[in-house]
Amino acid sequence: MKCPECVYSNPEGVRFCLNCGEKFIKNNTPGDENSFFYEFADYVNMVPKIERSIEPKFQNIFSRVFRNHSELEAERLFIVGTALTTPKITEVKDTWPKPWLFARVFIIALLAFAGFYIGVSYFGNVNFIPGLVIVGAFAVPFTTLIFFWEMNAPQNIAFYRVIYIVLLGGILSMLVALVFFDILKNNINPITIGIIEELAKAITVISFVRYRKYRYILNGLLIGAAVGAGFATFETAGYALRALLSGDSTNLYNTILWRGIFAPGGHVAWAALTGAAFCRVQGEQPFNLKMLFRVKFLRVFLLVVVMHALWDTPIQGMFPYGQFLLMAASWIVVLLLIRAGLKEIAKRKLMV
Secondary structure, X not given: OEOOOOOOXXXXXXXXXXXXXXXXXXXXXXXXXXXXXXXXXXXXXXXXXXXXXXXXXXXHHOOOOOOOOOHHHHHHHOOOOOOOOOOOHHHOOOOOOOXXXXXXXXXXXXXXXXXXXXXXXXXXXXXXXXXXXXXXXXXXXXXXXXXXXXXXXOOOOOHHHHHHHHHHHHHHHHHHHHHHHXXXXXXXXXXXXXXXXXXXXXXXXXXXXXXXXXXXXXXXXXXXXXXXXXXXXXXXXXXXXXXXXXXXXXXXXXXXXXXXXXXXXXXXXXXXXXXXXXXXXXXXXXXXXXXXXXXXXXXXXXXXXHHHHHHHOOOOOOOOHHHHHHHHHHHHHHHHHHHHHHHHXXXXXXXX
């Protein structure tokens, strides 16, 4: 179906142009002010029936990354989550989302970093150094966060709220960790580091998700990823600054490079797992401290602590292979919890 305004070729059956937004049918469904939004949300998640499955199929998850997408599609992704634009549970897809925007965000961040790198390395302009550190620290954690944002099928969390959690949750979790580090300053080792940092992030994540507004497993994944992204970004920026002050530019770039490579399987994924595990335990119930001692939460949290401790354990000859194995393990659990989250949505829809 070609748009009469911009001649863009649209899929059959849509009521507006995906390129310019021109409506093909002027009147929305009577009695439903959000029907136009729901139709767009339905298209954004629309995939061939052969791809529709609750089971994780790696090749299908990223099947839309290399397809053409209009600017309007990207803009529409960011309007969800408000009181007027949160889809009804009956409108939520319980099949695997097909994220693609995160790849565009990564490319943009990579281009920005390349620009700062040229300014510093080739032109010797020190004014580019703060941008180099900030973009280098933020690029991969934020890209991973966008992936979790797109995987949040309920679409009930506004993006401004996600950014709020990144900034506030990131600094709060770091401050809580500093308190614990101060208490255990005479007994710091990989195990205590894993316990301290994951406990600090868990406390922060739970403080955001304990309200029943965020009752889905996928909500916990997103909010946990937001806290983890903030933690990872601020920590990387700190390490990058230390490398810079050492006067070794190679060390600075290596710090940003390796921490960027490992970011998706580190703090972001671990905090996401903690948030998902807690939401899985809490469900529709009001918050209770006893929830923290339930097996479904403890086994995920302890797994995260163990992976963090192993990550920080110096084993000769294991870097970076050990970290890649731990990243793979983290994402296997992430995919399992995404599947559990989609099954949860399917059950909730049957109850309506």
